Amino acid sequence: MDGVVMDFLLSDAAFGELRKQFGESRAAHAFLLECPDAYLRRDALRLLSAFAVCRDGGCLVCPDCRRALKGVHCDVKFLPFDAEKGKITVADTDKLIEDVPLRPLNAKNKAYLLDASLSAGREEWQNKLLKTLEEPPENTFIFIATAVAKFCE
Numbered sequence: 001m002d003g004v005v006m007d008f009l010l011s012d013a014a015f016g017e018l019r020k021q022f023g024e025s026r027a028a029h030a031f032l033l034e035c036p037d038a039y040l041r042r043d044a045l046r047l048l049s050a051f052a053v054c055r056d057g058g059c060l061v062c063p064d065c066r067r068a069l070k071g072v073h074c075d076v077k078f079l080p081f082d083a084e085k086g087k088i089t090v091a092d093t094d095k096l097i098e099d100v101p102l103r104p105l106n107a108k109n110k111a112y113l114l115d116a117s118l119s120a121g122r123e124e125w126q127n128k129l130l131k132t133l134e135e136p137p138e139n140t141f142i143f144i145a146t147a148v149a150k151f152c153e
Helices: 003-011 013-023 038-053 063-070 090-099 124-134
Strands: 030-034 076-079 110-115 140-146
Touching: 003 013, 003 038, 013 038, 030 038, 038 063, 038 076, 038 110, 038 140, 076 090, 090 124
Parallel strands: 030 140, 076 110, 110 140
Antiparallel strands: none
């Protein structure tokens, strides 16, 4: 992740508060992020995943944080799984639901990053995800990003 982008995101009061909440182990289990810029959206999701997997709540220098920021942490999953399809599918959601109950491999938590802007409208995958969003296992965080707020309607 570009240092300028990270500095920009960390200067935002909301990200500062989220970092504090993760550090104090009192963060919510699911988050919705609206961001029209695709690259900033991706980097924001990676930063949030670093907060989630870090044992210190987002130090940004430990191995877990560095891997999450690079997008290569084994306990951070990005949907859609198949980037060539370009959208989240029901199969992606099924894989997520199967993976959620499993314990993290290296970090204290697991994070799922969903870029809902890669899917148009209300689709079946969203309905399948509801139960997991309502009652995720402990140490599981789900971050959903969208380009526009219409996702919530």
